[in-house]
Amino acid sequence: DYKVTGVQTCALPISIASHELKTPLTTLSLQIQMAKQKVDLKNDTAPPPAKLAKVFDDSGRQVVRLTGLVDDLMDVARIQSGKLSFTFEELNLSELMKDMTGRFSQDFAKAKMPMTVHAEENIVGRFDRVRMEQVIENLFSNAIKYAPEKPIDVSLKKDKTFVKIVIEDHGQGISQDRQGQIFDKFERANASSNISGLGLGLYIVKQIVQGHSGSIHLESLPGKGSKFIVDLPLDGTKLNC
Numbered sequence: 642d643y644k645v646t647g648v649q650t651c652a653l654p655i656s657i658a659s660h661e662l663k664t665p666l667t668t669l670s671l672q673i674q675m676a677k678q679k680v681d682l683k684n685d686t687a688p689p690p691a692k693l694a695k696v697f698d699d700s701g702r703q704v705v706r707l708t709g710l711v712d713d714l715m716d717v718a719r720i721q722s723g724k725l726s727f728t729f730e731e732l733n734l735s736e737l738m739k740d741m742t743g744r745f746s747q748d749f750a751k752a753k754m755p756m757t758v759h760a761e762e763n764i765v766g767r768f769d770r771v772r773m774e775q776v777i778e779n780l781f782s783n784a785i786k787y788a789p790e791k792p793i794d795v796s797l798k799k800d801k802t803f804v805k806i807v808i809e810d811h812g813q814g815i816s817q818d819r820q821g822q823i824f825d826k827f828e829r830a831n832a833s834s835n836i837s838g839l840g841l842g843l844y845i846v847k848q849i850v851q852g853h854s855g856s857i858h859l860e861s862l863p864g865k866g867s868k869f870i871v872d873l874p875l876d877g878t879k880l881n882c
């Protein structure tokens with residue numbers, strides 16, 4: 642088992658990583674085993690299609706979760722070796738936000754989170770599309786994980802050469818003493834929480850935002866909610882090169 646010694650808090654806590662990776666794998670393998678047991682080759686019978694469809698849906702969810710975890714670990718490896726690269730292109734961030742809020746609307750509804758969106762139209766700049774999606778997806782997923790059944794407010798505004806994305810939830814919030822660390826690798830604000838995660842999402846988000854020459858800040862009051870504020874230059878490549 643991994644032991645944190647001294648100040649070396651950035652190493653991979655293998656015990657956490659393997660627990661997070663193994664949980665969906667165990668569930669997946671059980672689901673498949675149980676379905677397989679009900680397939681009787683001798684009598685040529687199988688569970689009814691509705692039952693099988695449920696097994697496929699449940700298994701699919703575990704695969705999505707595993708894929709997300711592996712992607713995050715790969716991103717961290719890329720960041721560590723300095724190989725997180727960006728493909729900047731002209732991008733309408735307003736359209737992207739519309740797309741993302743649309744994609745998440747069912748998840749927010751399922752989590753009983755009424756959503757308000759105030760987005761200026763046609764904010765165009767140079768961004769990496771896939772990485773921007775990843776930033777928004779991470780912040781939305783965290784809101785669902787840590788602030789269910791509370792409203793979520795999203796806004797997108799242009800200010801001269803910058804764009805400001807604000808994602809505010811009204812959930813459990815983050816205590817003052819943990820606020821400085823949650824953007825670090827493997828840092829989780831509430832270690833005893835039974836909500837799963839590797840503590841990598843916000844670390845990756847911050848690296849992506851910085852790769853766009855932007856910044857990310859948190860304003861939070863425990864019990865009241867968390868407000869994540871992302872400031873991005875419309876053309877971060879100019880500042881980078």
Ligand code: ADP
Pocket residue numbers: 783784786787788810812813814815823828829830831837838839840841842843844866867
């Ligand atoms: P993970 O969710 O996998 O733990 P993240 O890096 O995305 O990793 O988040 C780090 C920690 O920050 C979380 O474990 C959680 O404690 C805290 N956190 C992130 N987003 C929120 C939020 N919207 N509300 C409350 N706490 C949050």
